[in-house]
Amino acid sequence: MNMDWNHPDVYQYEKKIPLKIPCYEMLYDMMDRLLTVRLSEDAANVMVVGAGGGQELVTLAKRHPNWSYTGVDPSASMLGLARKRLELAGIQPQADLIEGEVHQLECGFQYDAATCMLVLHFVRHKLEFLQQIASRLADGAPFFIAAIQGNMTSEAFKWQMCAWKEHMLAGGISEQEWESFSASIGSRSHPVPASEVEDLLGKAGFTNVTRFFSAYVIDGWFAVKGGGKQ
Structure with missing residues (x-):
């Protein structure tokens, strides 16, 4: 979950991530069902931010073969994993x-929807990042985002992390791997409280910000670009 995304170990990502994230497949299933309510089955252009690994692409493309997808990710290795998963499926x-x-994508084209799942906590300049996504969406387009969130100094965050540790260890994650992951929060990842995420989404131009998923310190939200179709 936290590594050099161009390291060969990324190919273990597909096997490890469902052991780490509670209700991992349900998170993407809920994302898809909510997204389906907003888009036409006939045609839609979906931007997938952080497409490496392939979970969004596999989930969406399997159910919506008429949609087209633009996946962007800075890691060639993770994109290779996404391609491999699509091929095997x-x-x-x-x-x-x-x-x-995201900022390298063409600015003129406006997507019908976007997803950004389990990425935001790795981003330092979160508002600029969200604004770059918003600028490439059509007015009224749905946006789905999930991230580690919380006040890392609070007792509530520490309590949640202790429970999450037990969840991972029970699922087969080693103590050493947990310790490495835990130490990375605040150094290689940069969570902020849920209220701040919601505020940033508003500042970036999103409305109707609604939380649809929560598991320990991971939350998921959907929102709408601008003040278009509600």
Whole structure:
């Protein structure tokens, strides 16, 4: 969950991440069902920010073969994993996978929707990042985001982390791997409280910000770009 994303160990990501994140598959299933309410089955252009690993692409493309996808991720290794997962699943979506950052995507094209799952806590300049996503969405487009959140100095955060540790160890994650992950929070990842995430989404131009998922210190939200279709 926290590593050098170009290291060969990223190929263990697909196996390890469901052991770490409670209700991992349910998070993406809920994202898909909520997204489906907003988009036409006939055609939609979806931007997937942090597409490496492939979970969003596999979930969405399997259920919505008529949609087209633009996946962006700075890690070539993680994008390779996404391609491999799509191939093994027998899915051949209309997908353009781009190695790079959101700000490198074409500005003129406006997507019908976007996802950014389990990425925001790795980003230091969160408002600028969210603004870059918003600028590439059509007015009224839905946006789905999930991230580690919380006040790292609070007792509540520490309590949640202790419970999360027990969850991971019970799922087969080693004590050493947990310690490495725990130590990375605040150094290689940068969570902020949920209230701050919601405030940043508003400042970036999103409305109707609504939490739809919560598991220990991971929350998921959906929102709408601008003041269009509600």
